[in-house]
Amino acid sequence: MILRTELRRSAAPVVGVGFVVVTFALIYGLSGPWHKGTAPWNEQWTGLAQWPRSLMMFLWPLVLGAGAWQGLRDKRSHVTELLGTTPRPSWRRALPLVGAMLLAMFAGYLVVLVVGGVQVAAHASYFPTASFAVVGVMVLALAGSVLLGVGLGRLVPSPLTPPVVAILALAVQIAAQNGWPLLLTPAFNGLDITVFTTVAPAVSLSQTVWFLGIGATGFGLVVAVRARHRLVALLPVAVAAGVTLPALSGVDSVVVADPGSRELLCDKDVCVTRAHESYLTTVRAPARSALTLLRNLPDAPTSVVEIVPDEGYRPPPANVVPMFVGLDASGYPDSFLTQPADIERELVGNAVVPECRRDGSDGWEAYVGNAVARAVAVGWATGAAGPVVDDPSSWGDEYDRFERAWAAFTTLPANEQRDRVIALRAAAHDCQHNLLSILA
Amino acid sequence: MTKAMTTAMTNKGDNSMPRVVTDAEVAPATYPFEIEATGLRVRAGRRMAVDGVDLALTTGVHGLLGPNGAGKTTLIRALATVLRPAGGELELLGGAGTREIRRRLGYLPQEFGFYRRFTVREFVEYMAWLKELPTADVPGAAQRAIERIGLADRADDKLKTLSGGMVRRAGIAQAIVNDPAVLLLDEPTAGLDPAQRMQFRELLRGMTDTCVVVSTHLVEDVAAACTDVVLLDAGRVVFQGAARELAAAGTDADAGDSPMERGYSAIVAMGGAR
Numbered sequence: 001m002i003l004r005t006e007l008r009r010s011a012a013p014v015v016g017v018g019f020v021v022v023t024f025a026l027i028y029g030l031s032g033p034w035h036k037g038t039a040p041w042n043e044q045w046t047g048l049a050q051w052p053r054s055l056m057m058f059l060w061p062l063v064l065g066a067g068a069w070q071g072l073r074d075k076r077s078h079v080t081e082l083l084g085t086t087p088r089p090s091w092r093r094a095l096p097l098v099g100a101m102l103l104a105m106f107a108g109y110l111v112v113l114v115v116g117g118v119q120v121a122a123h124a125s126y127f128p129t130a131s132f133a134v135v136g137v138m139v140l141a142l143a144g145s146v147l148l149g150v151g152l153g154r155l156v157p158s159p160l161t162p163p164v165v166a167i168l169a170l171a172v173q174i175a176a177q178n179g180w181p182l183l184l185t186p187a188f189n190g191l192d193i194t195v196f197t198t199v200a201p202a203v204s205l206s207q208t209v210w211f212l213g214i215g216a217t218g219f220g221l222v223v224a225v226r227a228r229h230r231l232v233a234l235l236p237v238a239v240a241a242g243v244t245l246p247a248l249s250g251v252d253s254v255v256v257a258d259p260g261s262r263e264l265l266c267d268k269d270v271c272v273t274r275a276h277e278s279y280l281t282t283v284r285a286p287a288r289s290a291l292t293l294l295r296n297l298p299d300a301p302t303s304v305v306e307i308v309p310d311e312g313y314r315p316p317p318a319n320v321v322p323m324f325v326g327l328d329a330s331g332y333p334d335s336f337l338t339q340p341a342d343i344e345r346e347l348v349g350n351a352v353v354p355e356c357r358r359d360g361s362d363g364w365e366a367y368v369g370n371a372v373a374r375a376v377a378v379g380w381a382t383g384a385a386g387p388v389v390d391d392p393s394s395w396g397d398e399y400d401r402f403e404r405a406w407a408a409f410t411t412l413p414a415n416e417q418r419d420r421v422i423a424l425r426a427a428a429h430d431c432q433h434n435l436l437s438i439l440a
Numbered sequence: 441m442t443k444a445m446t447t448a449m450t451n452k453g454d455n456s457m458p459r460v461v462t463d464a465e466v467a468p469a470t471y472p473f474e475i476e477a478t479g480l481r482v483r484a485g486r487r488m489a490v491d492g493v494d495l496a497l498t499t500g501v502h503g504l505l506g507p508n509g510a511g512k513t514t515l516i517r518a519l520a521t522v523l524r525p526a527g528g529e530l531e532l533l534g535g536a537g538t539r540e541i542r543r544r545l546g547y548l549p550q551e552f553g554f555y556r557r558f559t560v561r562e563f564v565e566y567m568a569w570l571k572e573l574p575t576a577d578v579p580g581a582a583q584r585a586i587e588r589i590g591l592a593d594r595a596d597d598k599l600k601t602l603s604g605g606m607v608r609r610a611g612i613a614q615a616i617v618n619d620p621a622v623l624l625l626d627e628p629t630a631g632l633d634p635a636q637r638m639q640f641r642e643l644l645r646g647m648t649d650t651c652v653v654v655s656t657h658l659v660e661d662v663a664a665a666c667t668d669v670v671l672l673d674a675g676r677v678v679f680q681g682a683a684r685e686l687a688a689a690g691t692d693a694d695a696g697d698s699p700m701e702r703g704y705s706a707i708v709a710m711g712g713a714r
Binding site for chain 1: 517520521538539540542543545547549551552553554555556557558562565566567569570571572575578579614665
């Protein structure tokens with residue numbers, strides 16, 4: 001009965017509805033990375049588990065601030081003296097309020113999971129069980145943050161507490177954005193999110209302990225009546241820090257490879273990873289037509305295999321056409337190709353001029369030169385009469401350069417064209433630079 | 441405490457409903473006074489606002505009178521278990537533990553704070569729950585309390601929409617929701633209009649088996665509703681007796697428009713002279 005009252009009259013409904021509204025406003029209002037890469041939030045279970053964690057970058061300060069605002073209620077309402085004369089212990093008195101706040105918070109998160117989950121279920125072929133750990137930590141982090149917020153509101157019952165807490169939380173996250181201290185907040189760095197990786201179990205375990213400590217301290221602050229109680233309330237977070245800080249500060253990488261997602265599923269000569277199983281039907285036909293186009297080259301490619309570009313990636317042997325899905329060779333998010341002609345062109349390009357992992361030291365000149373060489377080779381292989389690039393507008397001023405290279409290349413005799421493409425292919429597989437000079 | 445032995449009907453006619461009565465409620469009191477203070481001293485900040493009060497109060501309505509700063513609110517806050525005595529002895533309900541006292545206490549502070557977004561009913565129910573009434577009894581107890589102070593028609597309105605007088609009545613409702621053995625009301629009639637004050641006095645007169653302490657500076661409230669008067673001045677009890685005895689203490693020479701006021705003035709003047 002009292003819980004029902006608190007669900008209606010406290011900040012709980014605002015917190016629950018606010019969580020949903022802000023999350024979807026961020027997801028659908030911005031063309032953020034959560035729509036791209038190998039693990040879009042509504043296409044892969046990994047993405048659904050991890051992107052809301054990443055969005056906590058924006059939401060965490062709001063959750064803490066809302067909790068602090070709720071924590072001020074007794075002071076704001078001048079009821080401290082009256083409630084202090086009632087027999088129910090303060091921890092028992094706090095339960096309906098924090099229960100309502102937590103229920104609303106969890107309900108908000110559940111709505112996000114359900115809306116995303118319905119869409120993911122239609123796309124995803126791979127369910128990594130590690131996602132449960134990511135979601136579980138999120139639940140603990142939300143609970144811990146709400147409790148800490150309410151506790152801070154009680155500890156420093158000033159109208160300035162909620163905004164100060166929220167701003168401090170945001171500042172901490174910005175300061176810690178690329179370092180391990182970010183792991184002390186619920187947020188992730190979005191760059192870590194791919195379908196081929198999962199959050200390291202040691203990280204999830206440490207975060208579980210940490211957020212349990214935060215929650216226990218938060219609840220302790222909510223129910224503390226005397227200064228002595230407040231000191232005792234700090235104990236759980238101190239213990240949690242003692243246990244988790246050594247572990248988290250030594251973390252090399254938040255994510256580790258997820259072998260299950262990388263298993264190859266092959267239909268004869270076309271292979272995709274388990275994570276992209278549903279993509280096989282899309283790529284099968286264009287992959288085979290690409291192999292057919294290239295069958296007359298020496299050492300002709302015989303299979304198309306999806307590659308997960310890790311550190312130290314090198315192009316596979318010439319008889320294998322590397323295929324990247326949702327990532328480029330350097331591991332950066334890329335768009336999914338769905339049109340057969342686009343896929344065929346992409347695979348022919350990969351077969352002749354496979355991408356090498358670049359460290360960025362080559363410079364723009366080399367990058368554009370290689371892209372032009374690749375486009376010319378694709379034009380040759382597909383027998384196109386004119387320039388063949390996927391999106392001329394994206395080339396901008398460099399498009400002239402492509403047209404010139406194509407014009408020069410097509411003046412060469414047919415045999416010479418073939419020899420040059422073969423030479424180009426060998427150099428590219430060797431990750432050489434200045435590939436355009438081989439063609440022109 | 442063992443649970444309920446008896447099912448009793450309340451005295452509210454149509455709206456009455458069966459209510460579980462605890463053993464403690466029906467057991468005869470084993471103590472002579474609900475409130476017993478000996479040499480009680482209580483600080484308000486650095487000042488010793490109550491400085492050696494001897495008091496023994498049993499059931500009935502006790503008016504606590506005194507000039508501003510006499511220590512009325514500090515005494516009430518000590519009786520309400522808000523302030524710890526700095527000296528002397530204070531025994532409530534025959535020396536019951538704090539939790540038991542609080543279960544059987546009703547308290548309306550001078551500054552009655554409330555959750556603005558709660559309805560009257562929700563707030564009174566919340567207070568009933570905090571006073572550890574059995575959950576099943578909470579809605580009925582809240583309804584009775586709201587009816588007794590005449591707010592039934594506004595029971596489901598939010599507290600923030602109520603006028604000052606109505607909020608004060610809601611404050612009284614939360615204080616009586618647990619049928620307290622000791623009811624402490626600090627300036628309960630502040631903000632009430634004359635009709636509401638008469639209704640409030642009527643309510644007090646009906647509280648025959650409760651030890652009610654009403655702090656007020658309105659002498660006529662005491663005259664109309666209290667069985668007994670405690671007059672506090674400079675932290676001490678300067679008079680305790682029946683209302684008519686207070687009236688008898690004054691003469692025509694003392695300030696005041698009524699015998700009670702003249703008696704009050706006479707005793708305060710004597711205290712000032714001491």
